[in-house]
Amino acid sequence: MKSLQCVELGPPDKLQIKEVSDPQIIPDHVIIENKAASVNFPDVLMIQGLYQFQPELPFSPGGECSGIIVSVGENVENLKVGDRVFAMTGLGAFCEKILAPKHSVVKIPDSMNFETAAALPMTYGTSLYALKQRANLKEGETLLVLGAAGGVGLATVELGKAMGAKVIAAASTQEKVDLCLKHGADEGFIYPTGDLNRDQQKELSSKIKELTDGLGANVVYDPVGDKYSEPCIRATAWDGRYLVIGFAAGEIPKIPINLALLKGMKIVGVFWGAWVGMFPEENKKNFLELFDLHSQEKIKPEVSDSFPLEEGAKAIAHLKDRKAKGKVIIKI
Numbered sequence: 001m002k003s004l005q006c007v008e009l010g011p012p013d014k015l016q017i018k019e020v021s022d023p024q025i026i027p028d029h030v031i032i033e034n035k036a037a038s039v040n041f042p043d044v045l046m047i048q049g050l051y052q053f054q055p056e057l058p059f060s061p062g063g064e065c066s067g068i069i070v071s072v073g074e075n076v077e078n079l080k081v082g083d084r085v086f087a088m089t090g091l092g093a094f095c096e097k098i099l100a101p102k103h104s105v106v107k108i109p110d111s112m113n114f115e116t117a118a119a120l121p122m123t124y125g126t127s128l129y130a131l132k133q134r135a136n137l138k139e140g141e142t143l144l145v146l147g148a149a150g151g152v153g154l155a156t157v158e159l160g161k162a163m164g165a166k167v168i169a170a171a172s173t174q175e176k177v178d179l180c181l182k183h184g185a186d187e188g189f190i191y192p193t194g195d196l197n198r199d200q201q202k203e204l205s206s207k208i209k210e211l212t213d214g215l216g217a218n219v220v221y222d223p224v225g226d227k228y229s230e231p232c233i234r235a236t237a238w239d240g241r242y243l244v245i246g247f248a249a250g251e252i253p254k255i256p257i258n259l260a261l262l263k264g265m266k267i268v269g270v271f272w273g274a275w276v277g278m279f280p281e282e283n284k285k286n287f288l289e290l291f292d293l294h295s296q297e298k299i300k301p302e303v304s305d306s307f308p309l310e311e312g313a314k315a316i317a318h319l320k321d322r323k324a325k326g327k328v329i330i331k332i
């Protein structure tokens, strides 16, 4: 079968399509014939050797996929050949067939197509966990989303609206802001790009305060990090929750901790993957809630670009180059 392989660490153009052996079934696993897989930021980091968990070379990137079960190992109940599923494998999804541990596989509703199913688990899973279990977002609160047109960002915009918040979307271009407004954001604005200087940081804080009647945002969802984080914390409301999601802009920021004291606010870490490992049943309940929201059309995962497996490297480059809006899919 064909597999997109990372044989040496580096930029996406170093990836190669290789012919490898089909996976063999083992206990507690199923084999899925992939129909779609989606690209996430960890793929961009992992192929360059920059991710917190680093597989040995060669490896196939790709943390999640969807398809049809073609083989079932011993000790697997509740899953059978022919089931339509998605799988969160963390690795190895950019290929034609994948051996997936049973606990990573979830049956999808008949009404959900394979592209949507591949686009949903990590982004919407992370964002629902962040807003519900970590921030305890309440109806009527103000939610500021950075990188709002990206994978986790756009999922947060939709979920924030579904939970009754006033959503403010922040992104780097008007096209991205417009996409967020289309997906339900109440307000949107363009933030500066590059290495933000002091004045640009102050302007960012002022803009957030202006859009929140001077009170600041109740909840801040930050997958961008770097120089964007501190001005957003400075524009967080009393009793606010600032969610540490990721650092797509590069640096892990160092925050003056007195800001948390002065604002009576919480800086809240979000590590969805670790939580799923510790509380799989809670996560399954969240997925059922997401399926329900999808059937009510309250969430509509946006697939901006799709590439064939042979052009999988281009799909990863698209995310790396900040061109993605919503999700980028590899069709298999």
Ligand SMILES: NC(=O)c1ccc[n+]([C@@H]2O[C@H](COP(=O)([O-])OP(=O)(O)OC[C@H]3O[C@@H](n4cnc5c(N)ncnc54)[C@H](OP(=O)(O)O)[C@@H]3O)[C@@H](O)[C@H]2O)c1
Binding pocket: 039, 040, 041, 042, 122, 123, 126, 147, 148, 149, 150, 151, 152, 153, 170, 171, 172, 173, 176, 223, 224, 244, 245, 246, 247, 248, 249, 250, 270, 271, 272, 273, 319, 320, 321, 322, 324, 326
């Ligand atoms: N904590 C968790 O459990 C968890 C789970 C999933 C993902 N994450 C993290 O969340 C972050 C976003 O992941 P994603 O899959 O949503 O990625 P994505 O689709 O690429 O979105 C990231 C957004 O960050 C913004 N950005 C700012 N500076 C950037 C830069 N230098 N390069 C690229 N993007 C930049 C971009 O929006 P603008 O152009 O509008 O600025 C982009 O849309 C990553 O750091 C990822 O590791 C964390």
